[in-house]
Amino acid sequence: MSDTWLQIAGGLVQRMRALGAEAYPQECCGALLGRDGETAREVLDLLPLTNRRNDSPRNRFELTPDDVRVAEQTARERHLELIGWYHSHPDAPARPSEFDRQHAWPWYSYIILSVQKGEAQEMTSWRLHGDRGSYDSESIVCQATISAAPSGAIGRERV
């Protein structure tokens, strides 16, 4: 059972939703920059990046080691940390796929945005469990509002 939270400024949520809709029907992707705390992380900035999977962008994304280095450098320049990644699932649910799980790194937060017929829908956040066999979901807290996050139940799901 996970009790971690991912706090995101409302403007960044809207920005990710716009990026996902703009990239549709392809997957968008990018880095999450912010700060990591004991029980909560804060996403304070985004770094949209180019999806390197030119061969299959509708259902795959990839960022190279150089992209990761750029994200880390950008985080340092902005006095932030590289805390995770976001990507969209065109016409697919905001749940980690088997491919997501196989390629995930521990510790990072992975935001997944479902984009259905060009419209951004559910957004969830996940961290790979240490055994690599499951994910721990993170509750997303949109800081611009007091109401509940768009989605994200606390708990562990086997993918």
Added chain:
Amino acid sequence: MPVKVIIPTPLRAYVGKQETIEFEASTVGEALHLLTTRYGELRKHLYADDGRLRSFVNVYVNEEDIRYLQKDQTRLKDGDTVSIVPSIAGGSRPSVTGKI
């Protein structure tokens, strides 16, 4: 021949939050073996079941990708830096074309 291994952020929790660890190693393979022997939980994140480095795990000696050198047989010299750098990948569902 002490070499420095740079640990990527997502794996630092498994090594007591160290950013770099030094080993006496002659090859990349030896350095990674020493690393995963000392910190056993790293192994499943670096290696697939067939014993090969996972595709999204990239290893550099100084600034050179070992894929373009001698892979895990790449020889190391005193003061070399071995960097483990992530690739990030994912996606929604299998391609209808069968591509991975």
